[in-house]
Amino acid sequence: PSAQAIQTIRFAQDDIAVRLQKLRDQSIDEDNPILIARLRQIAAGQEISAQPVVAPVVIPEPSSSQIDEIELTVPEENTQEMQALLVDEPVEIEQLIVEQQQTLPEEDHNVNNAVEDALPPVLVKAFEQADDAQVAIVESYLEEAEELLEQADAVFEQWLNDRSNRNVLLTLQRTYHTMKGNARVVNEVAISVIAGQLEMVFEQFSLYQFSSSRYDELLQQAQHWLRNAIFKGQSEGENELKARLQAIRYEDSLIPADEVLSSTIDFEGTDQYAFVEGDGSTPPSMYAEIKKVQEQAQEQIRISADLVEKMIDLSGENAINRSRIELDLGQMTFTLSEMELAILRLADQLRRMEGELETQILTKHEVSGQRYESFDPLEMDQYSSLNQLSKSLVESVTDLVDFKNTLSDKIRDTESLLLQQSRIQSELQQNLMGTRLVPFARLVPRLQRLVRQTSTQLNRPVDFNIENTEGELDRNILERLVSPLEHMLRNAIDHGIEDQEQRAQVGKAATGRITLNIAREGNDILVIFSDDGRGIDVAAVRSKAEQNGLITANMQVSDIDVMQYIFNSGLSTAKKVTQISGRGVGLDVVQSEIKALGGHVSVNSELGKGTEFTIRVPTTVAVSDALMVKVGEQQFALPLAQIERIVRVSPVALAEYYEGTSEQFELDHQLYRLRYVGEFVTGQARPILNNMGSSIPVIIFNSGGRSVALQVDQLVGSRAQIVIKSIGKQMSSVGFVGGATILADGRVSLILDGSSIARRVLTTKRPQQAEVVVQQSAETRTARRRTIMVVDDSVTVRKVTSRLLERNGFDVVTAKDGIDAIEVLATVTPDLMLLDIEMPRMDGFEVAAHVRHDSKHKQLPIIMITSRTGEKHREHAFSLGVNQYMGKPFQESELLENIQNILGIVKVS
The missing domain is CATH 3.40.50.2300 (Response regulator)
Incomplete structure (x- = not known):
């Protein structure tokens, strides 16, 4: 076959992979008649013209509907027209793409709804039998089959890159062995047979150290056949596939003798000898010592994701209850200290009362004679009912001191137990959260395939490097990161990477470079996405922001701050909208997705050099460390990951700043933009600085590599671990709010998005004194x-x-x-x-x-x-x-x- 035919076949394989991915994502697919026409041209033995081949179009925002079956067919009249165009006279493929895209129908949501209930045939059969036990077995079988297929695909790619790795072949052998046994359990004979044949093929490869690449395509076909047979019930061609796999086994197991002899290694002995030690009563071992395997296979169990989520929620509720106990215990400690002061006051009052009684007794002795007139009052105690009552009170005070000491000991013991319980709770929560963590490497094949298809479609060669993929993220976060990353990759290739001619004119390599670097910082994951393309035209973004009313012409906004406006809805500097990188929506989709995950995204670019996006998301979305602050009378939580440091500032310095017109405030010999948090959450632009003590807390936040200062009224405690709760769709659009948490006393506190507030500080001016006076109406003041x-x-x-x-x-x-x-x-x-x-x-x-x-x-x-x-x-x-x-x-x-x-x-x- 010609090079054009081979390239077309590779694109067809990518097209199939994309369509299978869409099936897993439950999205609607679309036909690619150009590619189908060329495949038919190859099948007919016709010559293929050396023109660009249409790569499968990847829809950037797939529908959420589920689809059962996609027919890669095209209407006959369109097919005949395409064949005539391709055979009779050469045409521009790009023009055909444009015309075909213009005639693509809109997604039919009615069709989506009609097929959303489609299920794998094996599961439908189990439902028809009305056997709950069988349904549970089939559901488990399908879930494990998905994992086994993903594992087989990943390990097979490893073997293609390193065919000398025998451990990879053993892993493939075990994977298909498990798949074979599972298929037999649910009576899927055809799947069991093909999986068994693949097991024997890889067993032969491992035995004979097979390293040829001539069967790669057949093995990939077998893997695709298994996926279609399991999830779509398409088991046609079983006998043919089985025969072809058996042929691999027969051919590779009968190696000619001359090849075996030619591959033998000459053995050269040595003349070194040693005497056997011992008295000869115990014969030496005739077997060589076998190295023990250090890594034992760990037993694994399968549990539903819903159960894990419920356990994590219960763990979070337990943490809230523990916090309430800690709060109550602190109040008991305070009450006990108050009790101690009251006891001391009572003891002092009793001593003074006893002194008064002694004085009265002496006075009474002088006035009237006593029966012991010969004794001085100091030589003989004189008692009265008040004396006896006083001494009883002293004994009661002593008893109260003992009770207080006992309670203090019990509180200390309880605090110690609570501390141990807190450590166990933290470890339990970390282990539960670890069950939801998955490696970032799971996304790598999908992103690589997307880059390959998009770069080929645009005829822009790209070198895509992914670094440090061993990091782990929450499964939910990783799944929701897919759409933003794919959107950014398409943007980078379509709007960022230049054409080969343009790159040559500016002295760049013909192949563009896109790098995705994964790093961990505290409890956050940093995804740094960069390219060496044309960069962002800051002047164009500034002009567009002025047109949209986001900034004014006389407003002094730095270039870095202007770049952040590309995340605003409707702001795009692209001169044309294509199927590759958007349908009129900008990077605001990316920002909203990242914000929904509790993270933030920033951009930095240099015109002509390239662009770099930094995405920061938490490792998990369930638990986070936060700083509790008070603004006015409301209490808020600020994620610690967004805080650089906290400084204390005198009220006098803050008052001078708010009364002036400067946008900068000096802290530790550095200038920061300073704003009062109440301006964003309560509408109060200036704080009330009276009754705030000698110093007021100011928190330094970082946003996009730049720091801002945010003043709050009070810090409530120190570091606290909060359980993040969703605020629902009704409040999800409220600015600067990232979630909610339940405090130890049962109150609900909002979690502020410090990065969003910081970005607003960087891109807007603070209200001046005159504006604040007008803003504060009589109702506000009162x-x-x-x-x-x-x-x-x-x-x-x-x-x-x-x-x-x-x-x-x-x-x-x-x-x-x-x-x-x-x-x-x-x-x-x-x-x-x-x-x-x-x-x-x-x-x-x-x-x-x-x-x-x-x-x-x-x-x-x-x-x-x-x-x-x-x-x-x-x-x-x-x-x-x-x-x-x-x-x-x-x-x-x-x-x-x-x-x-x-x-x-x-x-x-």
Whole structure:
């Protein structure tokens, strides 16, 4: 056959492989009449013209419908027309491709729905028998057959590259032996026979060290026949295939004697001898020592993927429950410390009471005579009922100390057990997650085939290198990465790699280069995709972004930031849309898929040199390490993998930045774009810097190789392990949200996508002071939570009032007397103070006078709440500048109404 005929046959094999892949992906296939016409031309013995051959068109976005059978046929009138064109006169194949693509029908979703219930014939037969046990056996058989066929394909490719590797042949032999036995179990005789013949063929290859390539095509046909017979019930040609395989076995097992003799090796002996040690009572062993096999075959079991998913979910729920126990235990520890302080106060009060009793006894002894007048009071203890009660209280305090110590010991033991349980839980979770991990190498053959077909179709030779494929990913992530990677490969060849003439003009090699590098960084997998093509025209992207209203002409945006706009929907700089690399959609599909996996993608390019995409996805989508933060009154989770570091900044420096116009903020002698996270999640562009202490946390994020600073109000704890929950389709389109998790106290917290926020920071300007003032309407100003200080010497009043205010959306700080209130005011600036009059150390009047003479707090509203309701006390309070005066006991509704009136809060019904 001619070189053109051989090339056409190879393309036909690729076409079949693509169609089989589409069957596995449950997608709709389309005919390739040009290729069929050329195959018929070869079968008729006609000469093939040296023109480009049409490679199978790979649809970039396959349908999700399942298909049972695809007929590679074409209408007879079209076939005759193609044959006439190909035989009678040469035509341009590319023109035929364009015309055929223009006449391709749209996908018929009704047809998809009609065939989506198609099943393998062997499974249909089991259903017809209405035997649940048989159905389960057949389902297991089909599942294992898919794995065995994939394994056989991969190992066969290894043997083609290294025919001297006998272990590969043994693996193929075992694989087909297993397939033969499985087929017999479900009574698939034809499949069992062909699998057995393949087993014997590879056994002969291994025995005689067969290294010829003349039977490669036949063996590939046998593998394709097995796949069609198992999943489509197409077992035609069994006898012919069996005879051809038997011929391989017969031919290779009867090697001529002269070939065997010519392959013998001359043995040259040595003259080295050694004496046998020992007394001769035990004869030496007549057998050579056989090297023990170190690697034992591990027993494996098969379980359903749904069961694994359920076990992982239960493990995650167990982790949440453990976190709740840890939280409760921490609260118990805090309560115990409070109890210890209360016991110390009680012991101190008892000592003081005993001193008072001793003084009273001495006074009483001096006033009235005692029956032991000859004894001094210090020489004879004098007892009373109060003395006895005091000593009983001291004993009770001692008992409380013992109880406290016992509880402390139990809490420490519980913490130790909980720590052990946490380690076991973590190991269990890691092992369960390991069951879902699969090697990235599983995608390699599919990607290589796609590159070969696309490069041939466009007549652009490409050298495709994949490095470090030993990394493992979650099965779900790997499956969802297929579509983005295929889309990017098509884009790289169609839009990135130049034609051979263009590459020659710029001094590049005729063969383009595409590299896919897999790396691991912490709990993430990095997929670095690069090519040496023409690169991205930043000026064209900037112009398109301006046309779409994404940026303005006078906006200063760096080239790297402009490149990120290629991920926006509808932004494409391609001058034409082809079947290869898109149908009007851009890389926004890639970005949305990566974001749905909890990862992000960035791009970097140099015009004329090439383009590099970096995809970062988590190893698993179930569990992740996160940092819990507070923005306003809401708590969010930020994945640790996206965080570079955390720094503390003074509120004064932040206030100067927000009041200015600069976009840059200096941290550790480096300039960063700084934004408040509340701008993106709560709509509040500027934080409230009061009452935040001496330093405020700022988190440094990395996005596309560039770092930005994001300010939050508070860090909640430190590193935490969260169980990622899907937020559903209703909220999946909400920007900056990557999922949700359940906190230890049972609340739901959203997981923020730090990379998306960082990209927005890099591509937009922050609101200036004037814009913020306009943005903050009266409702916005009054909707924030207010802080109220409760100053009262009564524990009961403080607790009851605090609970009332917290139920109504206020933050509360308390003080037990006037001195304590002054100390709290040194660190906290409340919005309002509730003040009692009669208190130890400093009463309410003194506190009010101090506040009104303090420049920092002189505008602080004060509501005085006291049991002294006389007019004299009321007038004195108002003379000191008290805003409102209420008596005890107070009405809750009246107190809340006074607070709302003073603070100007609009009551929402």
